[in-house]
Amino acid sequence: MPDDVNLATYNADALTEDLSDAAPAASGTAPQAVPAEVPRVETQQDLSAEIKALGDAYARALKDGAPKETQPRLDFAPYRSSILRHPTKSLHHADPETIELHSPAFGHQDVHALESDLTIQHNGEPQGERIIVAGRVLDGDGRPVAGQLVEIWQANSSGRYIHKRDQHPAPLDPNFTGVGRCITGPDGSYRFTTIKPGAYPWKNHLNAWRPAHIHFSLFGTEFTQRIITQMYFPGDQLFPLDPIYQSIVDQDARDRLVATYDHDLTQPEWALGYNWDIVLTGSKRTWTENEALGAEGDDHE
Amino acid sequence: MTMSKLTATPGQTVGPFYGYALPYEKDRELLAPGSPGSIRLQGTVFDGAGHPIPDAILEIWQPDADGNIVRRTGSLVRDGYTFTGFGRSAVGNTGVYTFTTVNPGPTEPGAAAFISVAVFARGLMNRLFTRVYLPEDQEALAKDPLLSSLDPERRKTLIARRDADGGLTWDIRLQGDGETVFLDFEGTGTEGASQ
Numbered sequence: 001m002p003d004d005v006n007l008a009t010y011n012a013d014a015l016t017e018d019l020s021d022a023a024p025a026a027s028g029t030a031p032q033a034v035p036a037e038v039p040r041v042e043t044q045q046d047l048s049a050e051i052k053a054l055g056d057a058y059a060r061a062l063k064d065g066a067p068k069e070t071q072p073r074l075d076f077a078p079y080r081s082s083i084l085r086h087p088t089k090s091l092h093h094a095d096p097e098t099i100e101l102h103s104p105a106f107g108h109q110d111v112h113a114l115e116s117d118l119t120i121q122h123n124g125e126p127q128g129e130r131i132i133v134a135g136r137v138l139d140g141d142g143r144p145v146a147g148q149l150v151e152i153w154q155a156n157s158s159g160r161y162i163h164k165r166d167q168h169p170a171p172l173d174p175n176f177t178g179v180g181r182c183i184t185g186p187d188g189s190y191r192f193t194t195i196k197p198g199a200y201p202w203k204n205h206l207n208a209w210r211p212a213h214i215h216f217s218l219f220g221t222e223f224t225q226r227i228i229t230q231m232y233f234p235g236d237q238l239f240p241l242d243p244i245y246q247s248i249v250d251q252d253a254r255d256r257l258v259a260t261y262d263h264d265l266t267q268p269e270w271a272l273g274y275n276w277d278i279v280l281t282g283s284k285r286t287w288t289e290n291e292a293l294g295a296e297g298d299d300h301e
Numbered sequence: 302m303t304m305s306k307l308t309a310t311p312g313q314t315v316g317p318f319y320g321y322a323l324p325y326e327k328d329r330e331l332l333a334p335g336s337p338g339s340i341r342l343q344g345t346v347f348d349g350a351g352h353p354i355p356d357a358i359l360e361i362w363q364p365d366a367d368g369n370i371v372r373r374t375g376s377l378v379r380d381g382y383t384f385t386g387f388g389r390s391a392v393g394n395t396g397v398y399t400f401t402t403v404n405p406g407p408t409e410p411g412a413a414a415f416i417s418v419a420v421f422a423r424g425l426m427n428r429l430f431t432r433v434y435l436p437e438d439q440e441a442l443a444k445d446p447l448l449s450s451l452d453p454e455r456r457k458t459l460i461a462r463r464d465a466d467g468g469l470t471w472d473i474r475l476q477g478d479g480e481t482v483f484l485d486f487e488g489t490g491t492e493g494a495s496q
Contacts, residue, residue, distance in 0.1 A: 071311050072426040079314075081424030084349035085475050089455075091429075091485035094447050098408035099364050100417050100430075100486070104387035107374035140307050149377075153322030163318040179322045181377075215316060217323065223362045224486040226419050228428055230313040247426050248311045256310050279307045281487055 042205040044241055050078045051246045058249040069250045078243035080204055096224045101285040103221050106149040106183060116182035118152075118194040126176035128157025128195035130271040133231070133259065136188040139220060140282030144188025151217040152192060154178045159198030159212075168201055193271065196233070204243060211238040211245060218278060225280040232258045233274065312427035317356055319421075320391060324358075327379045329390035331361075331402040338366060341468035342400040342433070342461070346392055346422070349476030353396025357422035359473075360389045361400055361433075368406030368414070404435055404469075413441040413448065415459075420473060420483075429483040433471045434460045447484075455482050 054076070062068065074086035119126055133152075137145040155161045155178060158170035162177055180192050200210040213230040220226065232245065239245055239254075248254045256279075265273020315323075332339040346357040363386050364370050376387040390398040407414045415434040434442060442448055448456050458481045461471040473481050 070308050072313060074426045076426060079424070079426070082314075082426055083424075084352075085354065085422055085424035086426070087429070087480055087483050088349075088476055089480055089482075091483050092447075092451065092455075093488050094450075094484045094486060096486045097446075098412075099362060099370055099386075099405075099415075102370050102372075104362055104376050104385060105372050105374045106376065109375050109380075110377035138307060140309055142307055151322065153319065161318040161321075163321055166318060177321070215313075215319070215322070223417050223419070224430065226360070226428060226430075227310065227312050228315050228421055229310060230316075244314060244426075247313075253308075253311050256308070257313070278310045281309045284486065 044205060044207050047078050047205045047208070047243060048241060051240075051243060054078070055246070055249055068252070069248070070253045072247040073249060076243065076247035078204075079247055080243075082247070096222065096284050100223050103148070103219050103223050103225070105147075106219070107147065108183065111149065111181045111183050113182075116180055116190075116192050118154075118176065118178060118180045118192065120193075121177055122175040124175040126156065126195050127173050128176075128198075130193065131196045132191065132193055132265050132267065132271050132273045133214065133276060134189065134191035134265055134273065135259075135275050135277040137184050137190060137218060137220075137278045137280065138188055139225065139280050143283070144184070144186070145218075145220050145225075145280060146184055146186045146188055148184050148219045148221070149217075150182050150184060150190045152180045152194075152214050154194065154197040154214040155200050155212075157195050157198050159200040161200070170198070196272075199236075199238060208243075209238050209241070211236040211242050216278065218280065220280040220283075222283060222285055224284060227278075227280060229278075230257060231276050234258055234261055314423060314426050315358060315421040315428075317423045319358060323389065324391050325377055325389070329388050329398070329400045330379065331363075331384060331386065331388045331400065333381060334401045338403050339401050340404060341464075341466075342402055342416070342471065343468060344398060344470055344472040345396045346398065346420070346473045347396065347475065348424075351477065353392075354422055354424075354475070355392060355394050355396055357396070357398075357420065357425075357473075358389065358391040359398045359421075360387070360419040361402065361416050362387050362419075363402065363405040363416040364408050364414075366403045366406050368408045370408065407438075407441065411441055411444075413438060413445040418473075420475075422475070425475065429475075430486065431473070431481055431483050432459055433469070435469070436460050436463050451482060458482050 076082055156173045156176045160168050160170040160172055182190050184190050197212045199212050202208050211232050213232050215230055217228045259274040259276035262273045262275040346354045348354050365384050371386040373383050373385050375383050376385040388400050390400055392398045405414045405416055413434055415432040418431045420429040461469040
């Protein structure tokens with residue numbers, strides 16, 4: 001898999017750190033050394049106060065009968081990079097048509113079985129705590145999403161991404177790239193073997209840290225079900241501080257991104273197990289019997 | 302529409318570091334560039350200040366030139382011959398994405414032909430869906446259910462421009478003047494942009 005990383009593509013992009021325009025570049029400079037004319041560095045307290053105000057307002061709205069929110073707010077100012085990147089007009093309701101009611105087909109031509117093990121992509125063992133992350137992909141009606149593509153990417157055990165623009169001074173691991181893929185089974189199941197990622201510092205504000213997370217990219221049986229999200233680990237102390245996690249203002253909704261430690265998944269003297277099921281939006285299409293049985297999306301050539 | 306019984310898992314931003322994970326070889330080449338029938342679909346992704354966004358990634362999903370919805374695997378490992386209908390393009394430094402594809406055919410006689418698009422970016426909390434329509438068939442565009450439900454100004458944001466060389470140009474504006482129309486397929490209002 002690491003040999004397959006397209007370095008031309010990867011090095012051609014201009015990705016920058018999550019960096020608010022207002023925040024100075026982190027360089028190890030102590031805050032007191034910042035010249036006086038530079039705007040005051042935003043602290044975690046500043047951000048936490050903003051997050052709390054938005055959370056309190058949501059709690060009041062709920063009390064007044066507003067519906068529960070189930071998705072992140074596109075407009076969530078504590079994540080500074082979202083300020084100029086969210087639509088200000090309401091999303092326009094549309095009934096999905098034709099192509100949108102189907103999804104690209106992925107199969108074993110696309111993904112090799114070994115791509116689901118992120119610990120065997122190099123000659124040596126990666127550093128860190130080996131884990132198994134497994135679960136099922138379901139649609140909103142509880143039907144398994146069979147034969148579909150799941151892609152993941154993550155930081156290594158010290159919280160460093162292999163991406164060239166990640167300047168976090170934590171070690172890269174020559175035995176860990178942090179990219180995996182799999183095709184879901186007939187029951188919608190997926191399973192990855194990987195290393196528990198470390199927390200990751202970013203520059204949204206001073207002393208900003210992302211809770212440990214794994215990025216997940218999923219396809220359903222309809223393109224309208226496409227989702228990219230992040231899976232978190234239970235009990236992370238950084239949850240209340242993180243503007244990205246808190247952009248989902250509803251606690252029940254936030255909880256849906258947190259995996260469960262599962263001792264039945266844990267393998268003796270080998271790896272700790274985490275279970276995480278993913279629910280896509282409901283199907284809009286009338287299903288054929290074969291599809292309902294999970295035949296769709298499999299290699300059928 | 303089926304009544305959902307389970308609540309969907311929330312989305313999260315794609316973040317800044319997808320560049321070593323999501324792109325793949327020939328990801329933006331649904332057809333080999335220069336092959337018969339191939340066209341360029343290209344554009345720039347802009348933020349609310351009118352600046353190009355250098356860290357967005359787009360996906361397209363479309364019928365073939367005859368309007369057939371293709372059910373073929375091989376989007377991730379292209380064999381060079383099979384049209385799968387799916388492509389992915391990260392933007393470059395200047396916010397420009399590029400696909401090589403075919404003009405989609407109408408999926409039903411007389412329907413307006415369009416490509417389905419998903420947009421992801423650092424700073425964008427959840428993916429956005431939209432459509433890009435071919436500009437030619439005015440009659441079909443006029444009676445398209447989505448387009449006819451939009452103000453003329455907003456409607457324009459979903460229709461590509463045909464270039465002299467046969468390519469399509471279509472820009473995406475996440476916010477502000479000429480903000481692209483983004484779609485809510487759920488009709489629940491829970492994915493509203495501004496609260």
